[in-house]
Amino acid sequence: MRFGGLTALNDVSFDLTEGEVIGLIGPNGAGKTTLFNCLTGLYSPTAGEVALRGERLPEDPAKVTELGVARTFQNIRLFPSMTAQENVLVGRHCRMKQNPFSSLLHGPGFRRSEAEAAGRAAELLEFVGLTKFSDELARNLPYGDQRRLEIARALATDPSVLLLDEPTAGMNAQETEATRQLILAIRELGISVVVIEHDTKFIFTLCDRVLVLVQGELLVEGTPDEVRGDPRVVEAYLGAPPEEVEAQIHAGEQTP
Numbered sequence: 001m002r003f004g005g006l007t008a009l010n011d012v013s014f015d016l017t018e019g020e021v022i023g024l025i026g027p028n029g030a031g032k033t034t035l036f037n038c039l040t041g042l043y044s045p046t047a048g049e050v051a052l053r054g055e056r057l058p059e060d061p062a063k064v065t066e067l068g069v070a071r072t073f074q075n076i077r078l079f080p081s082m083t084a085q086e087n088v089l090v091g092r093h094c095r096m097k098q099n100p101f102s103s104l105l106h107g108p109g110f111r112r113s114e115a116e117a118a119g120r121a122a123e124l125l126e127f128v129g130l131t132k133f134s135d136e137l138a139r140n141l142p143y144g145d146q147r148r149l150e151i152a153r154a155l156a157t158d159p160s161v162l163l164l165d166e167p168t169a170g171m172n173a174q175e176t177e178a179t180r181q182l183i184l185a186i187r188e189l190g191i192s193v194v195v196i197e198h199d200t201k202f203i204f205t206l207c208d209r210v211l212v213l214v215q216g217e218l219l220v221e222g223t224p225d226e227v228r229g230d231p232r233v234v235e236a237y238l239g240a241p242p243e244e245v246e247a248q249i250h251a252g253e254q255t256p
């Protein structure tokens with residue numbers, strides 16, 4: 001992926017299998033969000049392609065969502081003046097098959113579809129632990145719960161792949177652990193997850209596989225243990241002094 005003279009991603013290739021959780025780590029500007037933007041059709045890669053079950057994905061975010069790839073963003077992008085339930089219903093919209101005449105007249109097909117969507121939204125709010133906030137405006141939810149609501153909204157599109165961009169940014173330790181448990185529960189549903197995070201402890205204790213991007217290139221790929229023990233990661237990751245990086249990377253080992 002090139003932006004004028006800048007190559008943001010160069011020859012980055014990976015597979016994702018069903019129900020797998022992949023962690024994507026790397027220094028600021030490594031190309032992590034750009035990769036998500038390529039996977040979701042927001043950017044048209046200048047070379048290469050993205051495929052889901054062998055089918056090339058279109059460069060159209062709405063169609064990519066319909067085909068089963070959902071995402072959250074680095075910065076919270078909820079509709080602040082809508083309730084938690086309404087935010088989830090927005091995500092559900094792409095799955096509501098509507099006859100335009102039935103919608104206009106609020107016919108039985110429309111009412112059935114609305115009831116189905118409301119039921120699914122309630123299930124998802126329960127899944128992420130936000131039932132008590134269903135009728136609360138999104139902007140009034142505690143920060144960590146807003147992030148969970150974003151995940152519920154993404155799940156409402158019935159994805160087979162979920163991309164999470166820094167889902168624990170700004171969270172305290174308790175909220176971070178709750179997010180880890182939530183992602184594990186999502187994996188149990190057979191959904192594949194790719195997570196961008198700077199918190200390596202979180203990544204190494206959550207993911208089946210970890211990709212390390214540095215300056216747009218895939219530096220290392222492997223299990224958390226393989227990545228943690230790779231000297232290239234210690235040397236290059238975050239561009240910080242080696243002792244600091246090593247301390248951060250090995251912090252993950254202390255988690256039960």
Ligand SMILES: Nc1ncnc2c1ncn2[C@@H]1O[C@H](COP(=O)(O)OP(=O)(O)OP(=O)(O)O)[C@@H](O)[C@H]1O
Binds near residue numbers: 026027031033034035
């Ligand atoms: N739309 C764009 N136009 C021009 N350059 C861009 C664009 N999007 C990203 N870039 C550049 O591509 C590079 C990779 O950026 P990207 O945001 O993907 O990194 P990142 O790994 O997600 O960083 P961070 O951890 O800070 O979020 C950066 O040099 C960035 O400035």
